[in-house]
Amino acid sequence: MPGHDPKAPVYPAVHAQTRPDHPALVMSDGPRTTYRELERSSRRLARLLRELGAARGDTLAIVLENRLEWATAMWAGMRTGLYVAPLNRHLTATELGYVLGDCAPAAIVTSRRCAPAVEEAVAIAGLRTSILVAEELDARLRAVDGAPLADERLGARMLYSSGTTGRPKGIRQPLRDLHPADAPPRLGPLVERMGIDEQAVFLSPAPNYHAAPFTFLLIVQMLGGTVVSLPRFDAEDLLRVVEEQRVTHLQVVPTMLRRLLRLPEEVRARHDLSSLRVVVTSGAPCARELEAEALAWLGPIVHEYYGASEGYGQTHVSPQEALERPGTVGRALKGEIHVTDADGVELPPGEVGRIWFAGTDPVRYHGDEEKSRRARNDRGWTTIGDLGHVDEDGFLFLAGRESHTIISGGVNVYPAEVEEVLEAHPAVADVAVIGVPDDDLGEAVRAVVQLCDGAVESPELADELVAWCRERLAGFKRPRGVDVVASLPRTPTGKLLKDEVRRPYWERAGV
Structure with missing residues (x-):
């Protein structure tokens, strides 16, 4: 192609000439x-x-x-x-x-x-x-x-x-x-950190209509690798496919990773996963206990990145960095991170505020100029309303979405922190921490949990979960109650639909 750098990513027309019989897309069920x-x-x-x-x-x-x-x-x-x-x-x-x-x-x-x-x-x-x-x-x-x-x-x-x-x-x-x-590399620094190239066999178990699976389908085929796709996610079947297709790169959301880890040890041991070079998680923060379990099982190949469909910025944390700084989503790969208070004043390391990225393209929401305007400040920084803090070395730690912050007795409670503590309890399969109406506090912290197989709902278990939090969290962060549900509403890529969890509580209060 005129002017094309032969070392840069290309597209199927070029790969059809250089490696015509190489598989571009493989469905795990055959085609x-x-x-x-x-x-x-x-x-x-x-x-x-x-x-x-x-x-x-x-x-x-x-x-x-x-x-x-x-x-x-x-x-x-x-x-x-x-x-x-x-x-x-x-x-x-x-x-x-x-x-x-x-x-x-x-x-x-x-x-x-x-x-x-x-x-x-x-x-x-x-x-x-x-x-x-x-x-x-x-x-x-x-x-x-x-x-x-x-x-x-x-x-x-x-x-x-x-x-x-x-x-x-x-x-x-x-x-x-x-x-x-002549397309520029997509997610270039992240792709380089993950070692994705023409030899990659990239397993994408999530629906392709979501941002990350769709983007990696595009990236891997630009590079001439092979994408393996599952018709639907099933934890044990995923392990079978990794072994059968000799998968080198696996992308999962934390919910999928948790389900893999909760398979019986003998089931996990039954499958040869030695082909894996990288397991990457994204789509939601990965709890530090979950990440530690994954690293202990799979070895130092578990990466995490943070970004958004808007493409407003990106971070990455390597396996070694995850061990050294549990809970971080890494340092910026794209853009420069800033954290501000509600008035736009930049906060020092360690203080939670709104996350902004500088040096990235503006976010534009189709047909919504007002939302596009709110996503950018007068310094040219971009936000999607996520909250977090950075440490002295620029590593980012997420605290949740601004709209999900619980204001209890005038104090901000960030649900992600409480959820991470509850996720570590052996009886909890999934959890959402929400604010519910309270006459005294305005909002009270409440946990809505899905139990693991074998765990039985009881007042004693609810008390145990509250006590678990009492040992690990400041008093104002502890749930004042625990409700058990059959399942929590999540998208197929693991994003918690928190508004659906909150709505019944507020509707019952007439709000």
Whole structure:
């Protein structure tokens, strides 16, 4: 390609020439596609999208289960100058209708299972758009000219927030006027720290519509490696796939890591995990006890990074750093970290405040200029409302989301700190710490827990959990009560839907 650095990441058209039979995407239940096949299918789909009227700057929406067509659709958009919007396939037709109305896609790639909801959502949104069904795509593409496109331009991602505090917001990343072969490295410093290259076999067990799985699908295939995808997460099956596919890189969220660690030791020992070079966790803070258990089991290969769909900044913590500074999410890889109080005054190390990143691109929420404005201050720093502190050496420690801070008796309580303590109790499988209405304190700290298999709900256990916190936390942070639920609402990537947990308590109080 003219002007292309041969050492830089490229895209399937180049890998199809240099390693055509190398697997680009492997489904753990059997189907797979090579770079030759991916190049052929994505090029033809790009031409089909052009024939259907999609032009540079338009949006391609993907509403799919984890399956091979993800890569075809993603690369068709990324080589045609489109915004590629991976959408949550579990949304109801009404919810999906809002998102489709917001991004107004020129085309949608979906599946037979998802098509009825997509068709209803399109009608709700009042759109006229082309709906392409994955199971019918091969036959349709055979009739499309397979010649290379002469005017390929790099596309961009349009990611949607999970909508945990309202309707999902679209986050459009800059559309660059480049050929796809000249794309700049994505997450370059993080990819370098994790050693992802053309030899990588990267297992992504989460749904591809979430930011991290989607982004790593893109990154690994830019580099010419292999992505292995699970149709759905199952802890023991994941270990089988690591052994069977000789996986080198595994990405999990803390919820998945906890479920892996809670498998019986004889089940974990049954599988050969020696191919693993890196296990990386993200998506939610990893409790220090959980990280310590993972390092003891897997060895010094567990990495963690912190960032957001908005791309506002990024940190990374190596296995050694995690051992030396339990609880940190690392130092900045992208941007410069600042922590301020509510008035914007910068705080010294050790004090909790709002996290900002300097030196990064502005965050822009599609169709919401007010939210975009609030995400940036007059110094050009960017925030998404997360709270935390840095130590003297610049390592970041998270305290939670600003909107989830509990103000109890005029004192701030950060739920993440209390949750980490409760997660370490052997009877607790999952936990959400929330503020509930209280006549005296305004808000009282309350823990909502899901118990491990074998643990039995009882007043004695609730007292034991409160006592557990009493030994480890200051008095104002301790839960004043514990409620047990069958399960806590989480997204498939492990993000806790805390507003859903809080809502019944506040509704009962008439708030």
